[in-house]
Amino acid sequence: MAYIARELERKFLKMSGFFKAVLVTGARQVGKTTMLKRLAEKQNRTYVSLDSMMARTLAQTEPELFFQTYKPPMIIDEVQYAPQLFTQIKVLCDGGDARGMFWLTGSQQFQMMKNVRESLAGRIGVLELYSLTKREKDGVHFDNELDFSFDTLIARQKTARVADIADVFNHIWRGGMPQLLGTDAEQHQEYFNAYVGTYLMRDVAELGGITDLSAFGRFLAACASLVGEQMSYKTLAEAAEIAEPTAKTWLRLLEGMGIVYLLRPYSNNALKRLSKTPKLYFLDTGLAAHLSMWLSPETLMNGAASGHFFENFVVTELLKNYAYAETKANLYYYRDSNAHEIDIFVERGTSIHPFEIKKSANPDRREIKKFDVLAKTTAERGAGGILCMCGQVTPISAIDSFIPVNLI
Numbered sequence: 001m002a003y004i005a006r007e008l009e010r011k012f013l014k015m016s017g018f019f020k021a022v023l024v025t026g027a028r029q030v031g032k033t034t035m036l037k038r039l040a041e042k043q044n045r046t047y048v049s050l051d052s053m054m055a056r057t058l059a060q061t062e063p064e065l066f067f068q069t070y071k072p073p074m075i076i077d078e079v080q081y082a083p084q085l086f087t088q089i090k091v092l093c094d095g096g097d098a099r100g101m102f103w104l105t106g107s108q109q110f111q112m113m114k115n116v117r118e119s120l121a122g123r124i125g126v127l128e129l130y131s132l133t134k135r136e137k138d139g140v141h142f143d144n145e146l147d148f149s150f151d152t153l154i155a156r157q158k159t160a161r162v163a164d165i166a167d168v169f170n171h172i173w174r175g176g177m178p179q180l181l182g183t184d185a186e187q188h189q190e191y192f193n194a195y196v197g198t199y200l201m202r203d204v205a206e207l208g209g210i211t212d213l214s215a216f217g218r219f220l221a222a223c224a225s226l227v228g229e230q231m232s233y234k235t236l237a238e239a240a241e242i243a244e245p246t247a248k249t250w251l252r253l254l255e256g257m258g259i260v261y262l263l264r265p266y267s268n269n270a271l272k273r274l275s276k277t278p279k280l281y282f283l284d285t286g287l288a289a290h291l292s293m294w295l296s297p298e299t300l301m302n303g304a305a306s307g308h309f310f311e312n313f314v315v316t317e318l319l320k321n322y323a324y325a326e327t328k329a330n331l332y333y334y335r336d337s338n339a340h341e342i343d344i345f346v347e348r349g350t351s352i353h354p355f356e357i358k359k360s361a362n363p364d365r366r367e368i369k370k371f372d373v374l375a376k377t378t379a380e381r382g383a384g385g386i387l388c389m390c391g392q393v394t395p396i397s398a399i400d401s402f403i404p405v406n407l408i
Helices: 008-015 032-039 051-059 063-069 085-094 110-120 134-138 150-157 166-174 185-208 213-225 233-240 244-256 285-291 297-302 306-324 365-376
Strands: 021-025 046-049 072-079 100-105 122-126 260-263 279-282 330-335 339-347 351-357 384-386 400-404
Touching: 008 021, 008 032, 008 122, 008 306, 021 110, 032 072, 032 100, 051 063, 063 085, 085 100, 085 110, 110 122, 122 279, 122 351, 134 306, 150 279, 150 400, 166 306, 185 213, 185 244, 185 285, 213 233, 213 244, 213 279, 213 285, 213 306, 213 339, 213 365, 233 244, 244 260, 260 306, 260 330, 279 297, 279 306, 285 306, 297 306, 306 330, 306 339, 351 365, 365 384, 365 400
Parallel strands: 021 100, 021 122, 046 072, 072 100, 351 384, 384 400
Antiparallel strands: 260 279, 330 339, 339 351
């Protein structure tokens, strides 16, 4: 299978030239190891995986001996299994000026991240890799940063593929796990059966101490049923037959493992009675579709949940775009006590860019009236609009446009 270039490569190499260690976090099977091995092809870099019990035991019990056995520069896979290594990595980093000595991968666990920040502050860059974006699959690379200006969007339109709803839902249903490229429906189903049954269940047992795996399976399916909706711990708890505090703990675990993403509500002192409840999304739409028992792209596209899955796709494509970009952005949604809702805000610098997300190719332009609420805030209003399945960028107002989703 041909290697697909990852958008994170640029940022990773830049950080490797600056920090003495770089950690790439993310869910299992999204391509962390493959990317690092690809980037290390022309280097003499030691590789060791802590999935190996022999290497893991050595790392946990004899960190100094571990680094006598495996010498930097090196790649250490699944480093969350041996936090005992971090102190010794600090010692080795402080012993020389070489940059990029340690390339690490790990499933993002809160305890591991706490250990990293405490032990390696100032010495390590932390990046997150997600499953493949649609543009990575399509081999599309944009040369300009996404600022939603009309000129930027028009420039991107010259490079992007033509928007096609069947193509988009094929991506949503398949998801972005690299191993699924070129597979048929049966292989796709068995892959996710194994992914849930092997990786997820093993990790929640080892890392979260969860013993009732049957209840956790019900919990996962319940999470998938809430895609694009406000979180309800009560609903999750009832579906899995567990207590609400347990549902909160389990959701934090899934968030830490890079399985789900919680889109936080926007808060501003000038806006009263705002919702404090996050919305739930899956970082890989293919996993969510599998857990929700959508057996083909066509049934998902025509099903009752199609709008929620389309929204999940747009939100996570934006998230991935800014995770890999030079300029950071924060994502929020807006909802007040009168049920006025704006699907997503992109906060770039001092500007807020508001968006509605519509599966339609011809949505109602009056949707942008919702954005008037921003006049009550001190935030600078940036370009926004309606992210949809339209064929080309079309202005709605002086700063808002209909924006094809293939441009994000």
